[in-house]
Amino acid sequence: MNTFEQIAELERQYLLQTYNRYPVVLARGKGVFLWDIEGKKYLDFVSGIGVNALGHAHPRIVKAIRDQAAKLIHVSNLYYHEYQGPLAEKLCKLSGLNRAFFSNSGTEAIEGSIKLARLAGHRAGGEAKCRLVALEGSYHGRTFGALSLTGQEKHRKGFEPLLEEVTFVKQNDVEGLRAAVSDNTCAIVLEPIFGEGGIYECSVEFLRECRASADQHRAALIFDEIQCGLGRTGTVFAFQSFGVTPDIVAIAKPIAAGIPLGAFIAKEEFATAISPGQHGTTFGGGPLACRIALEFLSIVEEEKLLENVNKVGAYLQEKLKELVSKRNAAIGVRGRGFIQGIQLEIPARPIVDEGLAEGVLFNSTHDTVVRFLPPFLLEEKHVDKGIRVLKKLLGKKRAAAA
Ligand SMILES: *Cc1c(COP(=O)(O)O)cnc(C)c1O
Numbered sequence: 001m002n003t004f005e006q007i008a009e010l011e012r013q014y015l016l017q018t019y020n021r022y023p024v025v026l027a028r029g030k031g032v033f034l035w036d037i038e039g040k041k042y043l044d045f046v047s048g049i050g051v052n053a054l055g056h057a058h059p060r061i062v063k064a065i066r067d068q069a070a071k072l073i074h075v076s077n078l079y080y081h082e083y084q085g086p087l088a089e090k091l092c093k094l095s096g097l098n099r100a101f102f103s104n105s106g107t108e109a110i111e112g113s114i115k116l117a118r119l120a121g122h123r124a125g126g127e128a129k130c131r132l133v134a135l136e137g138s139y140h141g142r143t144f145g146a147l148s149l150t151g152q153e154k155h156r157k158g159f160e161p162l163l164e165e166v167t168f169v170k171q172n173d174v175e176g177l178r179a180a181v182s183d184n185t186c187a188i189v190l191e192p193i194f195g196e197g198g199i200y201e202c203s204v205e206f207l208r209e210c211r212a213s214a215d216q217h218r219a220a221l222i223f224d225e226i227q228c229g230l231g232r233t234g235t236v237f238a239f240q241s242f243g244v245t246p247d248i249v250a251i252a253k254p255i256a257a258g259i260p261l262g263a264f265i266a267k268e269e270f271a272t273a274i275s276p277g278q279h280g281t282t283f284g285g286g287p288l289a290c291r292i293a294l295e296f297l298s299i300v301e302e303e304k305l306l307e308n309v310n311k312v313g314a315y316l317q318e319k320l321k322e323l324v325s326k327r328n329a330a331i332g333v334r335g336r337g338f339i340q341g342i343q344l345e346i347p348a349r350p351i352v353d354e355g356l357a358e359g360v361l362f363n364s365t366h367d368t369v370v371r372f373l374p375p376f377l378l379e380e381k382h383v384d385k386g387i388r389v390l391k392k393l394l395g396k397k398r399a400a401a402a
Contacts, residue, residue, distance in 0.1 A: 113264045223250070
């Protein structure tokens with residue numbers, strides 16, 4: 001078997017150097033735990049950046065994958081299969097929206113959403129109705145369209161020119177939003193809770209203003225719930241936690257329990273803007289991914305996991321707030337449910353590195369934020385373990401800084 005050094009060296013030689021990986025080779029998982037190739041155990045607060053919401057190797061997911069893999073993994077979208085329609089129906093019923101399109105990733109769900117909004121915009125207001133409004137500090141993905149909506153210089157730099165028809169507004173700046181939206185706007189695109197941008201929530205007042213501006217100017221309100229959606233806020237869709245319904249919602253990360261799948265779901269008045277041949281994908285919405293997504297949604301429902309997210313999420317918040325009240329290096333807590341962040345005064349990456357040594361996977365985002373995106377199966381005793389380790393690491397930092 002290859003050692004950590006051999007595996008890392010091979011990647012150094014042969015991979016495009018786009019990742020700054022943590023020094024661990026993960027080999028297997030079970031529930032909220034992972035093991036590396038040397039057999040060391042880790043408690044997982046990252047869940048593959050929000051993908052493994054059912055933890056690892058959930059028996060029902062394993063069984064469904066085995067069964068479906070032996071029957072049919074892929075068929076072209078030229079044909080019907082048994083699972084795409086039922087999954088679309090389920091997502092429409094859960095969201096109250098009308099029609100779904102399935103992609104392979106979150107980024108593609110965003111691309112599809114803005115293509116649909118452009119078609120609907122052109123139909124409603126001609127060629128000029130093409131402009132997009134997005135938020136400073138947001139993250140929507142890495143392709144040119146999604147990157148054009150991403151309001152973070154570090155991701156955009158070096159790739160210009162991007163789409164030019166995007167106006168950026170500060171999150172929760174109601175006046176700025178009003179000023180940015182016009183009759184030439186075809187869509188307002190936002191994450192109800194910034195994920196990569198550091199776990200900052202949109203205010204309900206701001207979201208209501210987005211809804212009103214979109215209605216007034218016949219633009220699509222698009223929510224990117226790729227990270228915050230599908231249960232993390234304690235409701236199936238994050239927008240249900242905020243009480244503001246978008247025209248189009250993009251989802252991905254946890255939906256097929258690790259099998260690549262994304263989707264956008266649109267209201268009928270926008271969905272009718274597209275016709276056969278105008279959008280498509282080879283892999284998106286295949287039988288394996290769609291069947292597993294149906295299984296994911298059933299498990300969340302039958303195991304009452306949203307109740308757990310609400311209960312243990314509140315517990316996590318309470319414990320993080322306690323930590324903030326006691327540790328100088330930790331200065332604030334943001335988010336809700338199983339999408340939370342603790343704001344540090346010091347870089348978060350070293351904390352994450354040291355967490356690894358302690359057997360806990362944390363994640364840092366936005367330089368100084370430790371982000372929590374745990375599996376929906378996380379229990380209070382796991383929170384206690386994570387907090388104990390974090391307390392120790394922050395205590396050390398404080399002593400070292402003093
Ligand atoms: C991860 C993410 C994306 C991109 O999804 P991919 O599956 O990586 O393409 C887009 N928006 C948000 C909010 C995300 O968290």
